[in-house]
Amino acid sequence: MSKFDNSKIMPRYSVIAIIMSIIAVAVIGKTIYTMTAGRAYWLEVAASQKKDSVTVKPTRGNILSCNGQLMASSLPEFKVYMDFNALKEAGNDTAFIDSINYISKGLNNIFPEKSAAYFKQHLMEGYHKGSKHWAIWNDRIDYNTFKEIQSLPIFHLSKYKSGFHWDEFNARRRPFGSLAQRTIGDMFGAKDTARCGLELSYDSILRGTNGIIHRRKVRNKFLDITDTPPIDGADIVTTIDVSMQDLAERALLDELKDPNVNGNVGVAIVMEVATGDVKAIVNLDKCSDGEYREVKNHAVSDLLEPGSVFKTASIMTALDDGVVDTMYTVQTSSGVWNMYGRDMKDHNWTRGGYGTLTLPWTLKYSSNIGVSRIIDIHYHNNPEKFVQGIYDLGLAADLRIPIVGYSPAKIRMPRKNSRGQYVNWSATALPWMSIGYETQIPPISTLAFYNAIANGGKMMRPRFVKQIIKNGKVIYNNPPQVIKERIAKESTIKEITRILTEVVSEGLGKKAGSDKFLVAGKTGTAQMSKGALGYKSGGTNYLLSFAGFFPADKPRYSCIVCIQKTGLPASGGGMSGVVFHHIAEGIMAQSLKLNVTDARDSSSNTIPSAKTGNLLATDYVLNALGFNITNGWNGAYPFGNPVWGRTLEKGKSITFQKEQVPKANIVPDVHGMGARDAVYLMEKHGIKVILIGRGRVIQQSVAPGEKIKKGMKCELRFG
Structure with a gap:
């Protein structure tokens, strides 16, 4: 007989099976409901519990000067908010209400432009709305301000208890303000993206690589789990020298503000001769409020007719081709010469001109007629040869400047059609091209040409960035690059250097010179074309230039200064040359090193x-x-x-x-003594002293050897 009573057991199993079936049906029904009708709700819940693929921005790399000074750096900025729901869930809403007056007063101390009453009303508005992302302050704040806010009551608690939270941004800051602003570059603050300059050109290197994290909510807290860590950007080391940049900017600004100048645009570039390193680059525009600011990088982007600084290239081409020498003479008449139906004039044509000039003096006096006639006489029937000579000098070379907006020079090459007729050339094109018109050359290209003369004929590519550094290690070196090993014969370079030195010492460039070292260079004063309106529509605009190098006997730096202004007076040597003078003397003074032996001569006495x-x-x-x-x-x-x-x-x-010191009742002789010893000795003898001047005692009002009287005073004069 079985131990189990089936009549009793089976009903129990049946009840259990029915219950389990009902539960299974309920689970399946709930699952179907969740997947259909409740799907939207549970997706919203899931989204609040985890976040996938959250982008983490890296720290942007720094831009450094040539000696490691910060010129642009990323600093954290914050926008601060309150989550009043989190505050209430943590049970700290009562504490917040109790502390609202202290919080409002603290915010008023941090942001005095808004009252404590405003902050109280503003925060309470967010509190009553139950906002999860209520802005405490609408603008970004720096790290120090952020820490001040974070130290206030309630806000000092964790964000899960206080609801105080923030968004962090990498803000770009330039410790030297607007110095070299258009070259270093700017950022679009709201987007944290590069806008111009080296910031834009090297953006991919400076920016780094974004990281990815996902967040999961565990016990009411978000945990960040890193999938891909961010890679911070690398630093770039520029060639800019902060002290030279500051010197060049101040010198140019002072001249632009001079009432006689009142310039519209000013450009100054300083380049190291041997390497092509750009040590300073200044671009100043006169704004509507009368102040000068860096708005556009004119130094690399302005395609303007250079004027008389181009004459150096014209004379070099003729010298290098051997069609003239330094003894060559040219007739300039009374300062007006008709060139194929169009009058060419020298700057002194109203005073009778220069008459007959030797070739060097055509540059010293910057004679339009002299230079244009030399070129026209020898190249009129073959202008292609002249323009090719200009190309060979490197003036038309693409310098590949790493700044967005750079434009290479445009120098027109004569072209003929199938019938042998010039299609883009006229009889007057060559004479006017030879004196700096009919071409478009940015200042940086003109300077690279003059730098090549200073460098013995070797043309260097202007260099703005020397190295790329990551975590203190150099990951890329950008060595100096040679564009042309030699732009002209060695004899031509020597002859033109001597002529350019005489332009400053004897010619129109005297104001650019220095009595402390030799300067070589060329002035330029050109009328600026107004496009289709020509040169003489309305007030005449001028481009005033001076390009050169120093010291002329052992060149270390080359420099170009360009000023755009409206109306007269207008003088490349008298205005741009003055700026060049101040820059050159300032740079040489900064690098001046003296040895004590230099101060000694045969008559010097080294015994103190x-x-x-x-x-x-x-x-x-x-x-x-x-x-x-x-x-x-x-x-x-x-x-x-x-x-x-x-x-x-x-x-x-x-x-x-x-x-021997005289007796106590005799006035001592203190001539030649210093103040300390003289006063000590006089007062020891009971004499009150009055001191005048400094140095040694040269006169005492009471003669030595006199008998001392009670209350005696002695005036000591030092010199």
């Missing part, structure tokens, strides 16, 4: 002179300086009772001559 007075103190000082006294004490008794006397110099030796 000592004042009459306490010989013990004198002995101590002279011994400390390394001088031995034949009858001294080797500096052993600086604080003993005074021994009075004077020093005697015999050749290279020093001896002491002791003197």
Whole structure:
């Protein structure tokens, strides 16, 4: 017989099976409901519990000067918010209400432009709305301000307890303000994207690589789990020298603001001759409020007719081709010469012109007629040869400047049709091209040409970035690059250097020169075309230039200064040349190093002179300086009772001559003493002293040897 009573057990199993079936049906029904009708709700819940593929921005790399000074750096900025729902869930809403006056007063201290009452009303508005992302302050704030806000009541708690949270941004800051602003570059602040300059050109290197994280909510807290870590951007080391940049900017700004100049645009570039490193680059525009700011990088983007600074290239082409030499003479008449139906004029045509000039003097006087006639005489029937000579000098070379907006020079090459007729050329094109018209050359290209002359004929590519650094290690070196090993014959380079030096010492470029070192260069004063309106529509605009290098005998730096202005007076040498002068002298003064031996000559005395007075103190000082006294004490008794006397110099030796101090009732002789010893000795004898001047005693109002009277005063005059 079975131990189990089926009549009792089976009903129980049946009940259990029915219950389990009902539960299974309920689970399946709930699953179907969740997947259909409740799908939207649960997706929203899931989204609040986790976030996938959240982008993490890296730290942008720094831009450094040539000696490692920060010129652009990323600093954190914040926007701060309140989540009042989190505040209430944490049970701190009562504490918030109790502290609202303290919080409002604290925010008023941090942001005084808004009152405490405003902050109280603003925060309470967000509180009553139950906002999860209520902006405490609408603008971005720096790190220090952020920490001040975070230290306020309630806000100092964790964001899960206080609801205080923030968004962090990488803000770009330039420690030197607007210095080289258009070259270093700008950022679109709201988008954190590069706008111009090196910031834009090297954006991919500076920006780094974004990272990816996902967030999961565990016990009411978000945990960040890194999938791909962000890679911070690398630093770039520029060639800019901050001190030279500041010097060039101040020199140019002072000239632009001069009432006689009142410039519209100013450009100054300083380049290191041997390397092509751009040490300073200034671009200043006159804005509507009358102030000068960096708005556009004119130095690399302005395609303008260069004017007379181009004449150097014209004369070099003729010299290099051997069609002329430095003894060649040209007739300029009375300062007006008809060139194929069009009058060419020299700047002094109203004063009778220059007459006959030798080739060097055509540059020294910047004679339009002289230069254009030399070129026209020898190249009129073959203008292609002249333009090819200009190309060979490197003026039309694409310098590949790493700044967005750079435009290479445009120099027209003559072309003929199938019938041998020029299709883009006229009889007057060559004469006017030779003096700087009919071409479009940015200042950086003109400077690269003059830098090549200074560099013995070797043309260097202007360099803006030297290195790329990551975590203190150099990951890329950008060495100096040679564009052309030689732009002209060695003899041509030497001849043109001598002529350019004489332009400054004897010609129109005197104001660019210095009495401390040789300067070589060329002035330029050109009328600026107004496009279809020509040159003479309305007020005449001028481009005033000076390009050159220094010291001319051992060139270290080249420089170009360009000023655009409206109306007269207008003088490349007298205006741009002045700026060049200040830049050159400032740079040379910064690098000046003197050796003490340079200050010695045959008449110099290297033994220090000592004042009459306490010989013990004198002995101590002279011994400390390394001088031995034949009858001294080797500096052993600086604080003993005074021994009075004077020093005697015999050749290279020093001896002491002791003197007796007069009796207590006799006025002492303090001539030659310093103030300390003279006052001590006089007051020891009971005489009150009045001091006038500084140095040694040269006069005492009471004669030495007189008897001392009660209350006697003595006036000591020093010199």
